[in-house]
Amino acid sequence: CVLRKIAERTPLQRLLEHLLRSMEKRDPQQFFAWPVTDSIAPGYSQIITNPMDFSTIKQKIDDNSYQNLNEFVEDFKLMCDNATTYNHPDTIYYKAAKKLLPVGLKMVTPEKLRQLRPVLT
Numbered sequence: 031c032v033l034r035k036i037a038e039r040t041p042l043q044r045l046l047e048h049l050l051r052s053m054e055k056r057d058p059q060q061f062f063a064w065p066v067t068d069s070i071a072p073g074y075s076q077i078i079t080n081p082m083d084f085s086t087i088k089q090k091i092d093d094n095s096y097q098n099l100n101e102f103v104e105d106f107k108l109m110c111d112n113a114t115t116y117n118h119p120d121t122i123y124y125k126a127a128k129k130l131l132p133v134g135l136k137m138v139t140p141e142k143l144r145q146l147r148p149v150l151t
């Protein structure tokens with residue numbers, strides 16, 4: 031039936047949702063939770079041509095827009111790179127992005143993914 035169709039998740043969607051939740055936990059101030067607006071960050075939309083944030087990544091998972099893990103990782107890297115592009119090194123946002131990037135990438139190493147397999151299948 032239609033309802034059941036909506037609820038089903040592919041194994042990739044379940045993996046990406048798990049990784050997203052783990053990454054979001056490492057952003058307690060929620061600086062990366064929502065799109066950055068020009069009102070909180072003057073000129074942001076002129077400087078950052080491809081904005082990305084965790085809520086957009088979540089929507090893309092739900093829409094099944096990611097064909098593979100790498101596309102998801104590329105959006106995570108884009109989100110962090112945008113923050114180090116727009117913000118000066120002495121800002122909390124730049125520092126938060128510098129800290130978040132390696133933490134997130136460590137979650138998707140082959141070793142970490144191997145540990146996940148039984149949990150997620």
Ligand SMILES: COc1ccc(OC)c(-c2cc(C(C)=O)n3cccnc23)c1
Pocket residue numbers: 060061062063064065066067070071112113116117123
């Ligand atoms: C101070 O509280 C918040 C709340 C939400 C934010 O982005 C969703 C931000 C924020 C997040 C960012 C980023 C990620 O560049 N940012 C840059 C300049 C000014 N503010 C921000 C800050």
